Amino acid sequence: MNQSVTYIVKGRRQRRYRWILVTGLLLALACLLSCGMLLLGSTMYPAQDVFHVLMGEDISGVSFAVETIRLPRMLAGLFAGFAFGISGHTFQTMLRNPLASPDVIGITAGSSAAAVFCILILHASGTVVSIASVISGLITVLLIYIFSKGKTFSIGRLILVGIGMQAMLNALVSYLLLVGAQQDIPSALRWLNGSLNGSQMDELPPLMITVLFVAPIVIALGKHVSILELGEEAATTLGLHTDRTRMMLIVGAVSLLALATATTGPIAFVAFLSGPIAKRLVGVGLSNAIPAGLVGVNLVLGADLIGQFAFEVRYPVGVITGILGAPYLIFLLTRMNRKGNVS
Amino acid sequence: MKSAHVFEAEETVAGYDNETIIHGVNLSIPSNKISVMIGANACGKSTLLKTMARLIKPSSGQITLDGQSIDKIPAKQLARVLGMLPQSPIVPEGITVSDLVGRGRFPHQSFFGGWSKKDYEAVAEAMDIMNVTALSDNHIDELSGGQRQRVWIAMALAQQTDILFLDEPTTFLDITYQVEILDLLTDLNQKYGTTIVMVLHDINLSARYADHIFALKQGQLLAEGEPSKVMTSALIKEIFGLDCTVIKDPISGSPSIVPIGRHHVYDDIFSLNKGKSVTS
Numbered sequence: 001m002n003q004s005v006t007y008i009v010k011g012r013r014q015r016r017y018r019w020i021l022v023t024g025l026l027l028a029l030a031c032l033l034s035c036g037m038l039l040l041g042s043t044m045y046p047a048q049d050v051f052h053v054l055m056g057e058d059i060s061g062v063s064f065a066v067e068t069i070r071l072p073r074m075l076a077g078l079f080a081g082f083a084f085g086i087s088g089h090t091f092q093t094m095l096r097n098p099l100a101s102p103d104v105i106g107i108t109a110g111s112s113a114a115a116v117f118c119i120l121i122l123h124a125s126g127t128v129v130s131i132a133s134v135i136s137g138l139i140t141v142l143l144i145y146i147f148s149k150g151k152t153f154s155i156g157r158l159i160l161v162g163i164g165m166q167a168m169l170n171a172l173v174s175y176l177l178l179v180g181a182q183q184d185i186p187s188a189l190r191w192l193n194g195s196l197n198g199s200q201m202d203e204l205p206p207l208m209i210t211v212l213f214v215a216p217i218v219i220a221l222g223k224h225v226s227i228l229e230l231g232e233e234a235a236t237t238l239g240l241h242t243d244r245t246r247m248m249l250i251v252g253a254v255s256l257l258a259l260a261t262a263t264t265g266p267i268a269f270v271a272f273l274s275g276p277i278a279k280r281l282v283g284v285g286l287s288n289a290i291p292a293g294l295v296g297v298n299l300v301l302g303a304d305l306i307g308q309f310a311f312e313v314r315y316p317v318g319v320i321t322g323i324l325g326a327p328y329l330i331f332l333l334t335r336m337n338r339k340g341n342v343s
Numbered sequence: 344m345k346s347a348h349v350f351e352a353e354e355t356v357a358g359y360d361n362e363t364i365i366h367g368v369n370l371s372i373p374s375n376k377i378s379v380m381i382g383a384n385a386c387g388k389s390t391l392l393k394t395m396a397r398l399i400k401p402s403s404g405q406i407t408l409d410g411q412s413i414d415k416i417p418a419k420q421l422a423r424v425l426g427m428l429p430q431s432p433i434v435p436e437g438i439t440v441s442d443l444v445g446r447g448r449f450p451h452q453s454f455f456g457g458w459s460k461k462d463y464e465a466v467a468e469a470m471d472i473m474n475v476t477a478l479s480d481n482h483i484d485e486l487s488g489g490q491r492q493r494v495w496i497a498m499a500l501a502q503q504t505d506i507l508f509l510d511e512p513t514t515f516l517d518i519t520y521q522v523e524i525l526d527l528l529t530d531l532n533q534k535y536g537t538t539i540v541m542v543l544h545d546i547n548l549s550a551r552y553a554d555h556i557f558a559l560k561q562g563q564l565l566a567e568g569e570p571s572k573v574m575t576s577a578l579i580k581e582i583f584g585l586d587c588t589v590i591k592d593p594i595s596g597s598p599s600i601v602p603i604g605r606h607h608v609y610d611d612i613f614s615l616n617k618g619k620s621v622t623s
Contacts, residue, residue, distance in 0.1 A: 004467035004476045008441045011480045012458070015439075096433065220455065226435070227449050233398050233429035238502065239422025239450040284437040 015283060019291070022281045026294035030078070033301035037074035040309060041065060068201070076199035076264050077300040077317070079211045083260035085296020086218055086289050088271025089278065090253040093225050093288075094246065097155050099332055101272035102137075102257050105162020108266045109169035110140030111258035116173050116191045120180030130206040133258040140165060141250055193318030194267030196304050203263060210259040215293065218252040222287025225249065268318045269325020270299050276328070299324070344536040345505040347374035348424065350395070354404035357394040364390045366562040367404065372506070375536040377529065379549040382559035383583050388542045389430065389510055391559065395540075396427040396508050422450035426504035428495055430511050434483045440494050441479040444470055447501030469500035473527060489520030493527070500531070507531075509541040513548070521545070525552045550574050550597045558582055574598040 038050055045062045053059055053066045088101045102108050114136030118124040124132075144165055148158040170192075177188045189195055224245045227235045235242050257271065277299075278291035303320035350372040358364035364387040372378060372395075380388040393399045395406050397413050405412045413421060426447075434443070447469065448462045470476040473493040483491060492512060499507055509528070513521040529552060531537050543549045549556065550570040558566040558573060560582050566573050579587050579600055592599040 002467075004471050005463050007476060008467055008470070008479055009463060011439065011441050012445075015442075096435070223449070223452070227446060229433065229435040230446065231429065231431075231433035233393070233427075234432040236398055236418075237396055237422065237425075237427040237429070237508075238447070239419035241418055279437070284435065284439070284442070 015286060019282050019286045022278075023291050023294065026281075026291060026298060030294055030297045030301065033298060033305065034074055034078060036305055037077065037301055038066060038070050040305065041070060072199040072201045072204060073196045073304070074301070075201075075204055075208070077196050077304055078297055079204070079207050080260040080264040080267060081270060081297035081300030082215065082293040083207065083211050083256035083296070084267060084270040084300070085274035085278075085293040086215055087253040087257040087260075088273075088296070089275035089289055089292035090218055090225065090249055091271075092275045094228060094249055095155055095158070096229060097159065098272075098276050099159050099329075100155065100162070101275070102253070103266060103269060103271045104166065104329070105144060105159055106165030106167075106169055107137050107140050107144075107162075107254060108257060108261055108271065109166050109173065111137040111254075111261040112191060112266045113169050113172045113176070114258075115262040116176045116180070120176060120187070126203075126206060129262045130210075130259055133262040134255050137254040137258040137261075138251065140169070141254060189316050189318075190265040192265070193316060193322060194261075194265035194270075195316030195318055196264055196300075197316055199264070207259045207263045210255055214252050214255050218249065218256070219287070219289045219293075221245065221249055221252075222289050225289075226287065264300075265318065267300060268322035269329070270296050270321055273299060273321070273325050273328060345375065345538065348372075348505055348538070349374075349407075349409050350425075350506060350538075351407050352391070352395055352404070353407060355391075355394060355401045355406065356403045357390060357399050357401040359390075359399070363402065364562050365394060365401075368559075368562070368564050370557060370564055370567065372538060372540055373555045374538050375532070376554040377532050377539045377552060378541075378555040378557060379553035380540070380542045380557045380559060381546060381549050381582070382565075386559045386582075387562040388557075388559050390562075392427075392508055392510055392540065392542055396425060397421070398427070398429075419450045422502065422504070424504055425506045425508070426499045426502040427508035428499045428510065428512060430514070432495060434491075436484075438483055439479070440475060440481050440483065440486075441466060441470070443483060443494060444475075444497045444501050447498040450502060465503055466501050469497040472500060472531060473497035489516055489523065492516060492520070492524060496524070496527070504537075506538040506540070509539070511542050511544065514544060521548065528552070546574075546579070547592065547599045550599060551592060551595045570597050574600065576600070 039047060043065065045065065049059055049062045050066055053063050088103065091100055091102050092098050111133040114132040115129050118129045118132045144158060144162050148154070148161040150157060173191055177191060186195070186197055190197065224240060227238055227240045228242060228245060232242055274292045274296040275288065278288045278295045282288050282291050299321055300317055303324070304317040307315040307317050307320045352368050352370050355365055355368045356363060368391060380392060382388045390399065394401055397406070400414070407413065408416065408421070408424065444466050445458070445462070448458070448465060451462065467476070470479065473496050475490065475493050475497055478486065478490060478494070483494065486494065496509070496512065513524050516524065525548060528539055532539050553570055556567060556570050556573045557564060558578060565582060566578055574589060576587050576589050579585055586603040587600045588603065589598050589600050
């Protein structure tokens with residue numbers, strides 16, 4: 001038996017090393033991309049000038065570019081990416097299906113619609129927008145649940161209902177944009193696809209606070225998620241309060257998602273892609289919430305840098321992530337079709 | 344040796360949504376023994392098992408463990424005494440054997456804590472008993488049906504409960520693996536005194552491996568006791584509506600039923616029976 005213990009310890013340790021290695025590399029990449037966000041721009045400033053500005057010095061020209069434009073843009077991408085990644089991973093794991101991502105089944109669209117309504121029509125800001133988008137996201141979850149309930153629970157039906165909700169809510173967003181922002185193409189783009197353009201420092205605190213307080217809770221529930229994954233019956237017999245756990249996870253994940261959406265717009269497919277990419281990199285067994293969040297950060301920052309500098313025209317981040325995500329969505333849908341069900 | 348418990352169903356009525364399936368069952372699970380619930384399809388044996396494992400809430404009556412109603416016992420505390428292998432648990436995609444077995448440690452772990460030495464030992468022991476240690480780093484998807492079932496049972500064993508419920512642990516397995524699983528469960532019962540309660544489809548294997556039989560019909564307990572006392576052709580007729588003769592299992596000495604159909608019956612022995620079925 002001692003031999004068996006050693007054997008099991010060895011296997012677990014290997015998986016843990018891989019987790020630490022991958023997470024470390026993702027973190028390093030995120031730092032690199034964050035630096036890139038601060039250093040790159042239409043005017044290149046020396047790295048030490050940028051550093052001095054961040055430390056609080058005032059250097060004419062550099063201060064404006066870094067403090068007013070690049071730093072808020074970088075922070076918005078960083079926090080939104082982390083929130084999208086964790087939120088998507090949580091839904092996908094909880095519902096045991098990569099298609100059950102909040103940006104596929106309409107939850108993001110629900111938050112987005114509320115944010116657009118508050119900002120463009122009511123001209124509200126800050127707390128009101130945050131609260132409205134969280135509540136709207138939760139209402140969307142509830143509606144999807146009610147519409148897909150049927151006699152027995154079916155994840156396939158839930159996803160199809162969610163895709164319908166998504167289409168409806170996106171139509172609503174388009175309508176609100178037509179009414180409220182006829183002349184304002186940048187803001188329209190932001191609410192259709194997500195963008196870091198025009199991120200401002202004073203818009204960020206609600207998102208940052210939510211990520212700092214809610215993300216740790218969702219991450220700490222990783223072990224509970226892994227029990228929930230075994231199915232309702234097995235989880236219950238292992239002593240997990242399944243309803244309570246699910247409720248906490250949904251509220252947490254929707255809060256993260258809604259605040260990120262209210263800040264940057266629904267950056268296409270980041271929530272959808274982060275979990276599966278993290279899973280591919282880390283493997284299964286340990287909780288992947290943190291790697292998924294970091295993949296989200298890297299996707300958003302990387303895509304934003306590509307969108308800003310790789311082409312003649314500057315594209316908002318959501319256009320680039322959309323191009324990345326669409327093929328994967330098609331791949332999953334064809335696989336679902338081949339197997340005859342959504343699983 | 345696992346501790347003895349008084350585990351009882353009292354006037355239990357249970358079912359799904361609007362449909363009542365269990366109609367007032369009273370029973371007491373014999374401690375440190377192997378009990379098997381038998382009955383025709385849809386007689387409520389799985390439902391009763393699930394109700395006793397608090398997967399279904401009884402609409403009246405109650406399930407008590409050592410005199411305390413199970414819905415009053417904190418979830419994790421109950422999960423350290425009573426474990427259950429559901430009929431179709433879900434395999435998370437790409438998970439390895441030892442990680443899956445390790446999830447059985449959940450009721451013993453704190454909110455933040457990682458794996459303790461005790462956790463590793465329990466997992467190793469469970470995997471050794473079920474003979475799956477060598478598969479430790481394999482993915483579940485790579486295993487055969489019999490191996491997979493042994494891994495699931497190992498997960499339930501890692502939970503280290505005194506009482507273990509299994510809902511049709513041998514369904515969909517080849518006969519070789521059915522016998523293998525039942526032998527392993529018997530080892531477990533004999534070595535550790537684990538109280539085992541399971542639902543089985545095969546009557547003769549039930550009679551062979553059970554210390555105690557609960558026979559159910561239409562949501563009610565029809566008979567219970569040692570297989571040699573309970574298993575009569577009259578009971579089988581009553582439960583399954585099947586004519587049979589009961590012989591002594593040449594290997595185990597337990598009762599073994601031999602069904603009597605309309606065909607392939609010796610004229611000289613059962614001419615009466617055959618005559619009946621031809622006219623009816």
